[in-house]
Amino acid sequence: MEAAASRASLSRLSLNQITTKRWSVREAAEGCLRAGIPYVGLWRDKVAETGLEESARLVREAGLEVSSLLRGGMFPAATGAERMARLDDNRRAVDEAVALGTDVLVLVCGAAPDRDLDAARGMVEEGVERLVPYAAEAGVKLGIEPFHPSLMTERSVIVTLAQALDIAERFDPGRVGVAIDVYHVWWDPNLYPQIARAAGRILGFHVNDWLVPTYDPLLGRGMMGDGAIEIRRIREAVDAAGYAGPIEVEILNPKIWEKHGDEILEQIKERYAAHV
């Protein structure tokens, strides 16, 4: 009974691979199998190290489902040629998602190549628009992930859920949606109305925590329960918007990466039960 309850409580849990950065795809797949974690979110650089077909085989043989592939996006660039090269790379990401057996490609939309934010936002919209037909043909949905405003110059000019939805709503809900990461959205005074607005378009939900004091916007993310975010309240709002899919634990933090992967997974399960 206890084992069944434990399995039920983990039924939506996904290890986003960056959380165990030192592990290869093989190690992550085997680790999830040992820990009873049913989903894994894969990163393209790790998949490339192992090889695409080998990665797909390893994950399949471990009985895991791939919750998403990270990441597409990075649309804005100074020249048209560079933007075209990035679009090509996004198409390859779509192909990789198909090969890995996931129908969700998460988009980190990209920073501005100069000070002109409006132009960069326009390049994001154009990039999504150009990618959609290819992704739709392949049966892959695009999940626009709004990023924390502190990462605007490094990662994304799309910094609110409202912005992400403004783009997504130009397309069919079966083609473009959003990925919601608590770290990136928790500060937003419009968060809960925008989560409700996202109903039918939520393609992914990522959990971690905002550490206090904040020491690095990119790599200072915390384990659930170690920071300031009302994680459960956000998860309940995402559920209330109809999302019942996997919940990825995605933590970028060198202090966590130093630990053994199995140890990280045990802590994830404990904190997931207590705080998500």
Place this chain on the structure above:
Amino acid sequence: MEAAASRASLSRLSLNQITTKRWSVREAAEGCLRAGIPYVGLWRDKVAETGLEESARLVREAGLEVSSLLRGGMFPAATGAERMARLDDNRRAVDEAVALGTDVLVLVCGAAPDRDLDAARGMVEEGVERLVPYAAEAGVKLGIEPFHPSLMTERSVIVTLAQALDIAERFDPGRVGVAIDVYHVWWDPNLYPQIARAAGRILGFHVNDWLVPTYDPLLGRGMMGDGAIEIRRIREAVDAAGYAGPIEVEILNPKIWEKHGDEILEQIKERYAAHV
């Protein structure tokens, strides 16, 4: 002629005292006089070091106007007694503003004492509401300064201009307005509509820059022109909303603080002319 043109171009320039952190009130006043900078924004801790009356005298004798006093706010706290103590401290800040000859007290609203952001936001609204009658009686306006979302756990749960205006608009425009700092608001996809909405309530405008890469949300602010912010575009929007008051240069950055104050002021004048 050149000197006259230079004086005209500096007519709105204010040295926010934190930018020359190593200077006392006396040194800042004398430095501004030497540099031809007509305004100074004072900090309460520096004023306390020099003494309130002495600070007022030094600034007056240098022929400077005080653009604002920083800072009031910090309303949320875990207990009612502590919130009351903070309200008392805010009333003292109002008295100090009067003594220093400025009618603007800038409010840094404060962080949440726990994970409950809604409760903390409520404490901010309550704090402003309780402070208004005292400030109005003294002829001091309260300028709510929205802070960058990366500083939510350290400085303020009010992180957008829209939030600040939602509170300010509950009061007469002659009593409560907003202070707009480019660093805190530049990322906001709703920035320009909200600046337009702020017409008649803009009580201060602060300039600096967002450095890339970002190395510290609190102390990593840059000199105008060294970072990613479209400063002139924001200044023009603020002007278009009818603000014609002082423009404070406010930079928290230990690398700048190391320099001699006169050198900082010369760079400010040059960068102000080129980028603001």
